[in-house]
Amino acid sequence: MSPSESTIHQEVYKHFVDVGCCRTCCLRILGNRDKSSYKSVDESLKELGVQNDGGANEKDEDSHCNKLVKPNPCVGCLGLLQKPYSDSLINEIIRGANISEYDAKTFNVSMNLPSCYLLRSEALLVELRKHFPAFYEKNFDGQALLSLKDAFKACFGHQLGDTLSLTLDLSSGFVIDVEFRYDDDQEECKPLCSLRPDIFTRHYVRKNGYTKNRIESILDTLDCDEFSKTFQVPPLIPSQVIKIVKVTLARESTNVAGRYNKYCRDLPQTPWLLNGERKMESSVEELISGPIVALLRGTSSKFASSGREDVDVRSLGRGRPFNVEVLMPKVAALQFDQLRALEKEITEKSEGKLKVRDLQIVARESLVTLKQGEEEKTKEYTALCFCPDGIPDTLEGAVARAPLVLDQSTPIRVLHRRPVAVRQKEILEMSVTRLEGDAQKFILNLKTQAGTYIKEFIHGDFGRTKPSFGDLLGGAKVDILALDVTDIALDWPPRVSCDDVQSNGKH
Ligand SMILES: [Zn+2]
Numbered sequence: 193m194s195p196s197e198s199t200i201h202q203e204v205y206k207h208f209v210d211v212g213c214c215r216t217c218c219l220r221i222l223g224n225r226d227k228s229s230y231k232s233v234d235e236s237l238k239e240l241g242v243q244n245d246g247g248a249n250e251k252d253e254d255s256h257c258n259k260l261v262k263p264n265p266c267v268g269c270l271g272l273l274q275k276p277y278s279d280s281l282i283n284e285i286i287r288g289a290n291i292s293e294y295d296a297k298t299f300n301v302s303m304n305l306p307s308c309y310l311l312r313s314e315a316l317l318v319e320l321r322k323h324f325p326a327f328y329e330k331n332f333d334g335q336a337l338l339s340l341k342d343a344f345k346a347c348f349g350h351q352l353g354d355t356l357s358l359t360l361d362l363s364s365g366f367v368i369d370v371e372f373r374y375d376d377d378q379e380e381c382k383p384l385c386s387l388r389p390d391i392f393t394r395h396y397v398r399k400n401g402y403t404k405n406r407i408e409s410i411l412d413t414l415d416c417d418e419f420s421k422t423f424q425v426p427p428l429i430p431s432q433v434i435k436i437v438k439v440t441l442a443r444e445s446t447n448v449a450g451r452y453n454k455y456c457r458d459l460p461q462t463p464w465l466l467n468g469e470r471k472m473e474s475s476v477e478e479l480i481s482g483p484i485v486a487l488l489r490g491t492s493s494k495f496a497s498s499g500r501e502d503v504d505v506r507s508l509g510r511g512r513p514f515n516v517e518v519l520m521p522k523v524a525a526l527q528f529d530q531l532r533a534l535e536k537e538i539t540e541k542s543e544g545k546l547k548v549r550d551l552q553i554v555a556r557e558s559l560v561t562l563k564q565g566e567e568e569k570t571k572e573y574t575a576l577c578f579c580p581d582g583i584p585d586t587l588e589g590a591v592a593r594a595p596l597v598l599d600q601s602t603p604i605r606v607l608h609r610r611p612v613a614v615r616q617k618e619i620l621e622m623s624v625t626r627l628e629g630d631a632q633k634f635i636l637n638l639k640t641q642a643g644t645y646i647k648e649f650i651h652g653d654f655g656r657t658k659p660s661f662g663d664l665l666g667g668a669k670v671d672i673l674a675l676d677v678t679d680i681a682l683d684w685p686p687r688v689s690c691d692d693v694q695s696n697g698k699h
Pocket residue numbers: 213214215216217218266267268269270271272273274
């Protein structure tokens with residue numbers, strides 16, 4: 193750095209200390225955007241050639257411990273980045289963040305700051321431009337100061353992390369949310385209403401306040417002179433320090449995926465409510481989600497699966513892929529053994545109705561596969577069918593008609609929740625197994641496109657599915673006694689254990 197550069201740094205620094213900036217804000221004004229240099233502001237100022245020559249605010253800030261007089265709150269950050277105020281703010285955040293129940297290793301801080309800091313930052317830049325135009329051109333030229341949020345995290349993130357035994361990670365799903373308040377915020381923003389009455393109408397301000405994105409869009413269009421006419425340049429010394437209103441913790445959802453088998457014919461997939469009353473005691477969703485939410489200590493959950501089976505349909509084979517999104521979990525990481533124990537717990541609590549496997553924590557992005565699978569993948573079924581008038585000789589000929597395309601009108605039984613439409617669905621493969629000594633019952637094995645209504649294909653749904661299996665049999669009457677899903681061709685989530693897949697194909 194040339195001597196002339198340190199001289200100008202010193203001059204800028206001196207000017208803004210006199211204006212009422214804290215040392216950290218001076219570093220911002222000196223154009224430093226390297227976050228790592230905010231860990232030690234004094235060092236970084238020294239590197240820029242700034243000498244501590246004892247400006248009024250600076251001296252107080254330096255020796256606040258020995259003095260009863262506290263410095264004026266900084267005009268740029270309202271005390272947020274300024275000792276001794278920053279120390280008490282950080283202590284307050286630490287006291288407010290009750291993290292002991294969470295298993296987090298990393299954290300991020302989300303800050304809701306008063307809107308007026310945007311105006312104050314802009315006022316500092318206008319001041320800089322007015323007094324040090326060449327320096328401004330070289331170091332800013334349309335760019336903003338390092339934001340208060342970034343500066344705060346850069347200054348105190350490691351300190352917060354050390355105290356909380358967490359690592360600051362800007363992409364962490366565990367967030368300490370801090371809401372700040374500055375009593376004069378409204379007052380300082382008020383000139384925006386007369387400046388742009390079209391944007392900050394009285395109605396808008398009453399409803400939404402002085403929203404930051406609107407302020408930013410106004411500032412983008414203002415030049416220095418226009419700004420100076422409306423707002424204080426340099427900004428006035430704040431009457432009080434910024435305060436913390438609330439510290440809350442937020443955590444992104446944890447997704448626990450797996451596959452389930454359903455071995456009974458009296459369990460709905462989701463809680464079955466009719467006019468607000470339960471029709472059945474339990475559901476697949478509740479039996480699976482309950483133990484998962486309890487272990488992760490979440491507030492609630494959302495269940496999703498690759499399609500769904502009717503209450504009286506079993507789900508065999510490797511099972512149906514599902515995901516439980518646990519909201520606000522306190523526990524977000526589970527070990528392999530914990531997941532296996534959880535599978536066992538769900539299976540045991542269901543008293544033989546369910547079995548869960550391949551339980552694992554998955555990334556949110558991978559849930560796309562679950563949704564796609566619901567639409568696109570093939571499914572295999574085994575149906576026990578019944579011909580009251582006896583099985584016609586055309587049975588083998590009928591199954592040889594596959595592959596074939598059906599026109600399926602929305603089934604009567606789901607009309608109350610699905611719009612009326614005719615959907616084309618494909619039966620890809622069919623095969624038949626006759627039961628020895630039985631002239632009326634047979635087993636039909638089907639492989640179909642996802643979303644095909646199997647029961648309706650077999651009995652015809654009063655002509656709403658064309659052709660029906662009865663049509664293929666030459667108009668014979670055929671009904672379905674029992675249906676099992678035997679395979680869902682979706683290789684998600686990845687297999688975890690090589691446990692035996694119970695075929696359990698008895699009807
Ligand atoms: Zn400051």
